[in-house]
Amino acid sequence: MDNFRLLGxxxxxxxxxxxxxxxxxxxxxxxxxGAMPGIGSLAGVALLLPLTYKFNPATAIIMxxxxxxxxxxxxxxxxxxxxIPGDSPAVTTTLxxxxxxxxxxxxxxxxxxxNMASFIGGTIGILILTFTGPGLAKLGIKFGPSEMTAVLLIxxxxxxxxxxxxxxxxxxxxxxxxxxxxxxxxxxxxxxxYDFGSMHLLGGIPFTPFVxxxxxxxxxxxxxxxxxxxxxxxxxNAVRTKLSIRGALLTAHDFKRLLPPAIxxxxxxxxxxxxxxxxxxxxxxxxxxxxxxxxxxEPMGTGAxxxxxxxxxxxxxxxxxxxxxxxxxxxxxxxxxxxxxxGLMMWGLQPxxxxxxxxxxxxxxxxxxxxxxxxxxxxxxxxxxxxxLKILSVPIKYMIPIITVVCVVGAYSTSNSMYGVxxxxxxxxxxxxxxxxxxxxxxxxxxxxxxxxxxxxxxxAFILSGGSVSIFFTRPITLVLMVVFFxxxxxxxxxxxxxxxxxxxxxxxxxxxxxxxxxxxxx
Amino acid sequence: MNQQKQSVKITTRIFIPICMFLIGIVFSVLGFKQYGFWxxxxxxxxxxxxxxxxxxxxxxxAFMQVIHETEKVEYHxxxxxxIIGAAMLIIGSMIIGMIPMIFIYxxxxxxxxxxxxxxxxxxxxxxxxxxxxxxxxMWLQVQFPWGLLxxxxx
Numbered sequence: 001m002d003n004f005r006l007l008g009x010x011x012x013x014x015x016x017x018x019x020x021x022x023x024x025x026x027x028x029x030x031x032x033x034g035a036m037p038g039i040g041s042l043a044g045v046a047l048l049l050p051l052t053y054k055f056n057p058a059t060a061i062i063m064x065x066x067x068x069x070x071x072x073x074x075x076x077x078x079x080x081x082x083x084i085p086g087d088s089p090a091v092t093t094t095l096x097x098x099x100x101x102x103x104x105x106x107x108x109x110x111x112x113x114x115n116m117a118s119f120i121g122g123t124i125g126i127l128i129l130t131f132t133g134p135g136l137a138k139l140g141i142k143f144g145p146s147e148m149t150a151v152l153l154i155x156x157x158x159x160x161x162x163x164x165x166x167x168x169x170x171x172x173x174x175x176x177x178x179x180x181x182x183x184x185x186x187x188x189x190x191x192x193x194y195d196f197g198s199m200h201l202l203g204g205i206p207f208t209p210f211v212x213x214x215x216x217x218x219x220x221x222x223x224x225x226x227x228x229x230x231x232x233x234x235x236x237n238a239v240r241t242k243l244s245i246r247g248a249l250l251t252a253h254d255f256k257r258l259l260p261p262a263i264x265x266x267x268x269x270x271x272x273x274x275x276x277x278x279x280x281x282x283x284x285x286x287x288x289x290x291x292x293x294x295x296x297x298e299p300m301g302t303g304a305x306x307x308x309x310x311x312x313x314x315x316x317x318x319x320x321x322x323x324x325x326x327x328x329x330x331x332x333x334x335x336x337x338x339x340x341x342x343g344l345m346m347w348g349l350q351p352x353x354x355x356x357x358x359x360x361x362x363x364x365x366x367x368x369x370x371x372x373x374x375x376x377x378x379x380x381x382x383x384x385x386x387x388x389l390k391i392l393s394v395p396i397k398y399m400i401p402i403i404t405v406v407c408v409v410g411a412y413s414t415s416n417s418m419y420g421v422x423x424x425x426x427x428x429x430x431x432x433x434x435x436x437x438x439x440x441x442x443x444x445x446x447x448x449x450x451x452x453x454x455x456x457x458x459x460x461a462f463i464l465s466g467g468s469v470s471i472f473f474t475r476p477i478t479l480v481l482m483v484v485f486f487x488x489x490x491x492x493x494x495x496x497x498x499x500x501x502x503x504x505x506x507x508x509x510x511x512x513x514x515x516x517x518x519x520x521x522x523x
Numbered sequence: 524m525n526q527q528k529q530s531v532k533i534t535t536r537i538f539i540p541i542c543m544f545l546i547g548i549v550f551s552v553l554g555f556k557q558y559g560f561w562x563x564x565x566x567x568x569x570x571x572x573x574x575x576x577x578x579x580x581x582x583x584x585a586f587m588q589v590i591h592e593t594e595k596v597e598y599h600x601x602x603x604x605x606i607i608g609a610a611m612l613i614i615g616s617m618i619i620g621m622i623p624m625i626f627i628y629x630x631x632x633x634x635x636x637x638x639x640x641x642x643x644x645x646x647x648x649x650x651x652x653x654x655x656x657x658x659x660x661m662w663l664q665v666q667f668p669w670g671l672l673x674x675x676x677x
Binding site for chain 1: 584628
């Protein structure tokens with residue numbers, strides 16, 4: 001009951017005109033930043049941070065918190081409409097969002113699903129943060145290197161074995177993603193690795209240009225085939241999509257499909273967000289992987305509502321969960337969390353166990369403002385759907401140069417060098433070749449983003465245990481997670497064996513949504 | 524353009540496992556030999572060496588799988604056009620700067636490749652220009668490269 005009273009006080013802080021305005025501004029900027037490929041919440045928060053120097057701390061964190069939060073919504077816009085994730089947590093949204101918008105011709109519903117799932121996941125995350133925030137943070141801190149290793153192995157195994165129906169190709173591409181992430185400095189010792197004498201490779205392969213290329217630019221190359229078909233369709237059918245909110249509304253059946261994965265992923269995403277270093281990207285990948293274990297009305301990866309809901313609910317919930325260790329322990333859960341931590345210190349606050357006692361107005365004002373931001377962002381995100389849908393009404397022949405420019409500019413803006421653009425270009429060609437040859441690219445991205453975390457935690461675990469693997473089987477939490485990990489592998493093997501699906505899919509060369517791709521003969 | 528005539532049937536499916544196998548060899552050999560695998564604790568080569576071996580083994584399995592795949596992989600010239608266009612945009616950005624090159628690329632592509640009316644070209648260029656200059660240059664203050672012009676101006 002005490003939490004209710006404190007939350008009530010928080011709302012008194014959050015609902016001042018000044019703070020509502022700050023939340024609104026943060027929400028709008030977050031949507032824009034999230035929808036722009038290559039910027040992401042980290043850059044958005046970092047850019048706004050200096051502007052908040054003269055604000056009072058509560059107003060400042062409310063604005064930045066709203067920006068961070070709405071960024072998770074915005075990331076899905078370009079993922080669904082252009083197949084370019086606005087930020088890394090939206091990578092899994094592209095898997096079902098883009099097919100639902102284009103192949104199933106339900107772009108409005110895809111956006112609405114993303115918005116509703118984000119809202120549900122976010123609300124679950126904030127509710128858990130409200131009632132268990134400090135306790136959750138303490139649980140998160142119990143996750144040492146061995147536990148984190150097990151969690152990351154589960155995440156990687158689930159997605160790589162299950163995206164597409166071909167586990168061997170998934171495994172090849174996952175291992176490649178892991179090795180690609182090893183290029184550059186070794187994060188534990190600082191020693192250079194696999195740089196082959198190149199100064200650029202010494203800094204590693206930048207993630208955002210890599211994602212923009214593999215997902216976005218590869219898609220542009222594939223779009224070239226659809227130009228003439230698109231022109232023909234347009235001349236035959238002038239109105240393609242309803243440009244209204246009403247036309248984007250979900251049916252009761254859609255909502256029934258959306259709700260269970262959103263709730264499940266919301267709960268899991270919050271917990272992942274609490275884990276140090278995990279963040280919204282891991283949350284969305286795990287949410288999507290978990291949904292693969294449940295029944296979906298349509299196959300995942302072909303435009304399933306369940307896929308969008310799982311991914312979006314998880315990343316919003318993780319964004320909320322990340323505030324628990326940040327406020328209660330002073331431990332950022334992600335890069336954006338680290339910038340927010342810098343902000344807290346800049347405003348003269350000391351995050352940690354005493355923050356809730358010493359500055360209750362600040363802490364509870366922030367939590368209350370997250371409720372407010374979630375609601376404001378949902379309202380804005382729904383209101384802009386008709387404008388967003390207009391993007392899909394732009395002919396493909398115009399979209400090709402526009403998206404190419406967005407890819408180039410996005411890749412440059414994240415790395416501030418032409419190296420990032422070159423990485424985007426080469427990874428785009430690589431992603432296109434993978435897709436053409438039936439290899440899924442999503443496991444590679446997951447492996448690439450999680451690999452440094454996995455390596456750090458695995459090596460630390462071995463250092464702690466003196467080189468013994470027993471550390472993975474003697475600690476209770478780790479043991480449970482390792483049982484889940486091996487259970488997943490065995491279950492996948494059993495699933496593959498009797499029906500010889502592996503051979504069948506090999507013959508078809510299916511991977512991811514490749515099966516639904518447009519045949520060249522249609523040109 | 525007649526894409527039926529331009530489609531080239533090449534089976535590239537087997538090259539991916541072969542390339543992956545070679546990458547696996549490079550990463551594991553360097554991991555074991557150059558960066559160190561284990562010396563009382565895991566060394567920088569420990570993790571990549573393990574996954575290099577995983578890549579090699581899985582590549583062999585994938586190779587055995589793909590050689591039985593009969594479906595041809597088709598490539599089209601129009602796809603190459605997009606790649607060439609983007610390459611020209613990148614190279615041009617290094618020479619005359621990214622922002623001027625974006626407008627040249629947009630105009631060139633829309634006018635030459637798509638035969639777009641001038642009015643539509645101008646509208647599209649204005650929208651893209653507003654996003655690039657408004658959001659990236661003015662708000663986010665991204666310093667786009669000016670290529671060789673930077674040396675001339677500066």
